[in-house]
């Protein structure tokens with residue numbers, strides 16, 4: 001096969017377990033590569049090579065490169081930047097694709113600055129121009145408009161892809177697997193402990209189900225109800241901004257214009273009024289369920305299902321009903 005372009009994909013994992021969004025990025029890279037005679041190389045920085053290499057190939061990689069070091073078990077920004085730059089300098093790459101997760105966004109911004117190359121973050125659509133160049137669409141102005149991105153200048157051009165948007169099934173494919181140990185700068189014990197703590201929670205931007213609460217939840221103690229519902233469904237808990245401003249939830253939970261943008265399959269808005277700044281972060285969810293005591297709440301205008309009622313009473317009922325269905 002003659003290869004015209006090389007696309008690098010960074011696989012993201014949490015304590016060795018591959019994040020689903022990485023498979024989406026691989027699929028998207030594969031679709032582009034098929035249109036531009038491209039080769040897809042998946043970079044997996046991990047503490048050890050794992051058995052998922054075949055999966056990466058099925059989702060689109062032509063080659064999987066495991067770069068291993070004990071300090072790569074968790075995402076540590078400095079290590080990833082060091083290792084990725086080292087790999088990118090070894091040969092020439094046309095495109096670098098990453099998930100638009102917190103880690104992926106951070107990594108793409110720093111690599112872009114260090115290499116002096118262009119970056120398109122949070123892309124929701126990719127295509128190939130007549131000239132054979134990759135183009136991207138990304139939302140701007142809180143999702144009110146879309147920006148069409150064309151790259152020029154130094155390569156690799158960097159794209160981070162929004163989670164839950166580029167899903168494709170695996171294919172039966174062949175590929176090559178390469179494993180190598182790499183050297184990294186020494187890390188302090190304190191950094192290792194901090195990274196372990198942060199890495200244990202499901203990131204709301206990647207969750208396929210998000211259960212969010214607003215001021216209508218009345219107090220921080222009632223978020224336990226949302227945690228229980230999210231726990232039964234395998235989802236993550238989100239929050240509106242005043243909830244975060246009140247200190248009821250951590251900022252990493254905030255959904256909206258000044259928080260995170262989520263596109264899950266299912267979004268529960270519990271006691272959330274539906275202000276435009278909140279909608280900016282969740283209106284692209286595939287199915288929205290709103291629970292609000294005010295039948296005129298704005299959130300019902302974007303909801304697929306609406307329940308008018310007290311969220312404190314409705315949420316435990318939903319949790320029980322889902323539990324019955326899931327365990328039956």
Ligand SMILES: Cc1cc2nc3c(=O)[nH]c(=O)nc-3n(C[C@H](O)[C@H](O)[C@H](O)COP(=O)(O)OP(=O)(O)OC[C@H]3O[C@@H](n4cnc5c(N)ncnc54)[C@H](O)[C@@H]3O)c2cc1C
Pocket residue numbers: 213214215216217239240241242243254255256257258259260270271272273274275276277278281291292293294297309310311312
């Ligand atoms: C520049 C800027 C950026 C912003 N960024 C964000 C952002 O990123 N994310 C964000 O969320 N907001 C953001 N906001 C704030 C936004 O404008 C709203 O103030 C906020 O979203 C409202 O949060 P809420 O829905 O939790 O609270 P409220 O608007 O007070 O709504 C509470 C809702 O709960 C309902 N309710 C009350 N009791 C119950 C009950 N027992 N059961 C069920 N429902 C009940 C009420 O009917 C009401 O609809 C931003 C604002 C500005 C100006």
